[in-house]
Amino acid sequence: MRKCMTVMVGLLIMVFATVCYAESYQMTYEEKNFTENMKDNQALTDTFTTPYGPLKFQIRKLWNSSSDKRLHFMAWLNDTKVIDEHFPKVDFGYTFRAVKNTSTSEQFYVLQSIERACLFGYSPNAQKMVSYIDSQNYAHEPGAYPYIVVLKDGELVLAFEKGNNCRRYQFHWDEDANWFGYTDLGTGWPSIGKEKM
Numbered sequence: 001m002r003k004c005m006t007v008m009v010g011l012l013i014m015v016f017a018t019v020c021y022a023e024s025y026q027m028t029y030e031e032k033n034f035t036e037n038m039k040d041n042q043a044l045t046d047t048f049t050t051p052y053g054p055l056k057f058q059i060r061k062l063w064n065s066s067s068d069k070r071l072h073f074m075a076w077l078n079d080t081k082v083i084d085e086h087f088p089k090v091d092f093g094y095t096f097r098a099v100k101n102t103s104t105s106e107q108f109y110v111l112q113s114i115e116r117a118c119l120f121g122y123s124p125n126a127q128k129m130v131s132y133i134d135s136q137n138y139a140h141e142p143g144a145y146p147y148i149v150v151l152k153d154g155e156l157v158l159a160f161e162k163g164n165n166c167r168r169y170q171f172h173w174d175e176d177a178n179w180f181g182y183t184d185l186g187t188g189w190p191s192i193g194k195e196k197m
Helices: 002-020
Strands: 025-031 043-050 053-061 071-077 080-087 095-101 107-112 117-123 128-134 145-150 156-161 166-174 179-189
Touching: 025 043, 025 145, 043 107, 053 107, 095 145, 107 145, 117 145, 128 179, 156 179
Parallel strands: 080 128
Antiparallel strands: 025 095, 043 053, 053 071, 071 080, 095 107, 107 117, 117 128, 145 156, 156 166, 166 179
């Protein structure tokens, strides 16, 4: 009887730990299509508190650059530049989001347009911002719009939407790989509009 009770208590602890420490994400910031109405050389600047120090973003709409380098995306961590990239001019502008892993407090940042969606995060190993998820690297129907969002249930997904043919990928942090792993959830999904946080 005592052995049975010990096993039951052990199982309850495992279930409790799994439920309490299950990976979950939360959107903490969003600027939808913010570049659409920006003037030439105007910038969006914001600073986020991270476990590694203050992370300051500057996303500037350049007026004198070619159309393939119209958006300048930069960030500094403790005054050290950790990313400096350019993105093309796009219809409807770019959306910027901050996403937090609630179980680890790690933060990630999404830059998204109707053509491409990328999720960036600071890598302490590389000592720079890296692109963990890039929609260009995942199978989807040509012309489908990419979205990297957090759903109301706390799942982090990359969705491609075009008419009724919506495809999804679900992401989770892989501690061993120190990178995101994913599950291809296939097609046939409804639009994420009602499910997203």
